[in-house]
Amino acid sequence: MxxxxxxxxxxxxxxxxxxxxxxxKGELNHTNAYTLLVAVALSAQATDKGVNRATEGLFKVADTPEKMLALGEDALIEHIKTIGLYRNKAKNVMKMARILVDEYDGQVPSSRAALSSLPGVGRKTANVVLNMWWQFPxxxxxxxxxxxxxxxxxxxxxxxxxxxxxxxxxxxxxxxxxxxxxxxxxxxxxxxxxxxxxxxxxxxxxxxxxxxxx
The missing domain is CATH 1.10.1670.10 (Helix-hairpin-Helix base-excision DNA repair enzymes (C-terminal))
Incomplete structure (x- = not known):
């Protein structure tokens, strides 16, 4: 031992x-705090390479919570259906987008507690976003x-x-x-x-x- x-x-x-x-550097492709949050949430039980392939097209049309809501769950599924647990992840991403728009003015919060309270976001995902986007250790x-x-x-x-x-x-x-x-x-x-x-x-x-x- x-x-x-x-x-x-x-x-x-x-x-x-x-x-x-x-x-x-982390290996998940992203362009802003929101796309990083979504990518990390999608990466649970999936490879970074697989997530990057799925989000390449997704983030061109939905790189904000507002755009994700406009895209809709069915269209989101079409982008991420190669990822494991994609249906449940799609539901969480849409719920997350709604909460971000309604409660955070479309912005990704920068506290662990607030991040962890979002659907599909646990402590690990919150820590990745805090580290990679806000350089918090x-x-x-x-x-x-x-x-x-x-x-x-x-x-x-x-x-x-x-x-x-x-x-x-x-x-x-x-x-x-x-x-x-x-x-x-x-x-x-x-x-x-x-x-x-x-x-x-x-x-x-x-x-x-x-x-x-x-």
């Missing part, structure tokens, strides 16, 4: 991540971060909220802004679930994972 890494080791890990990619813990955090010893916890708190507690403040992007990308492309690419890992010598692949 990996143990929580000490401060100096975590600092070195994120120093290496920063050196390799100083400005990591919120930590959106997905399966990649949960796996990497526990496997490496960087941020350990039994559930996503515990890992989120571990990130905030153990990762130095200077790395908090980009921490979740570095961890997502590392988990997505290097620290894979079944066959981690340890031979290509730039933090192999610092990681607590005992079953490293050759």
């Amino acid at each position: 990996p143990k929580q890494l000490p401060y100096h080791t975590i600092h070195e890990i994120f120093s290496r991540f920063q050196a390799a990619e100083p400005e990591p 919120a930590q959106a813990v997905d399966t990649h971060i949960f796996r990497f955090g526990n496997r490496s010893g960087v941020a350990m916890g039994k559930d996503v909220v515990a890992v989120e708190r571990a990130i905030e507690d153990h990762i130095p403040a200077e790395f908090q802004q980009h921490a979740h992007h570095w961890m997502i990308l590392h988990g997505r492309y290097i620290c894979l679930a079944r066959k981690p690419r340890c031979v290509d890992c730039l933090i192999r010598d610092l990681c607590e994972f005992e079953e490293k692949t050759e």
